[in-house]
Each structure stands twice: as C-alpha cells, then as structure tokens.
Amino acid sequence: MPEEHRNIYKTARRDAGYTQEAAAEMIAVSVESLRAYENGYRIPPNDIVERMAHYYHTPQLAYQHLQETNSLILQIVPQLQERSVLEMAVRMYLRLSQFQQAHSVERLMAMAEDGRIDDQERPEFEAIMDDLREIIQSGLELDVYA
Structure with missing residues (x-):
C-alpha cells in the first residue's frame, strides 16, 4: 500500500518497532x-492518541490525528511540513x-498603545500577524518533527 494511504496509527506503531x-x-x-484503529x-x-504519541515517540502522530479528525485545527494551527x-x-x-529587523514588535506596541486596532492600522496589523503566523509555523514544525 502506498505510504500516503497507510493508517497513521499503524505506521507510527510499526516505525516504533512494536x-x-x-x-x-x-x-x-x-x-x-x-x-480497529x-x-x-x-x-x-x-x-489514546496522546499515549500512542508518547510511547511511540512520535509527537507528529498527535498533529496528524487532529488534522484528520478535526477540521477546526487548520483555522488555529498552520499546516505543518x-x-x-x-x-x-x-x-x-x-x-x-x-x-x-522590521521592528515589528515596536510597531505592534505602538498600534496597541491605545488598546485597539483602528481601520488605518488594520493592514499593518494583519501583515505583522502574517509574519507571526510564519514564526509560529516554523516553531511548531521544529517542535513536532525534530
């Protein structure tokens, strides 16, 4: 069976050697x-998946499980590679x-100083948030796959 169609739980168990x-x-x-799983x-x-991920030493199994069983995850957690x-x-x-280098923290703090993001600040705020999402994605990839 091709790798992309194999069951994630079976693959993780076999890769762990159990x-x-x-x-x-x-x-x-x-x-x-x-x-059955x-x-x-x-x-x-x-x-159960949490225990599998722990004992099989595969944190990516938890991510894969959530991705396959909960469509909300992609609204919160970026797609990891x-x-x-x-x-x-x-x-x-x-x-x-x-x-x-872009001084994004300082720019964000200047926008947040008055406690709200106004319509004029919104495009710059969204650009900063896009950058933060990329940083978060990189950190999660390192955490899950390293």
Missing part, C-alpha cells in the same frame, strides 16, 4: 481496539531575524 500486542498493552487498550474501523479518542532539522532551524532563525 507488535500490536505489545503496543496495546503499553497504551492500555485491547488488541481488538488497536486493530489501525484498520480504520474506529477513530481513537484523543487520550516535515523538513530536515537544519531547514527548520534556519527557517525559524530567518523569520525571527526578519521580524526583528
């Missing part, structure tokens, strides 16, 4: 439940440097 029996015992579910018959609850650690670190550094 049998279904060993994994089921470790995450405190029945083998039948684990099979891995065959796509049932969606595991978040607490797996990259090399070097690429993620460089992207993070460059985005932070650009943010600092």
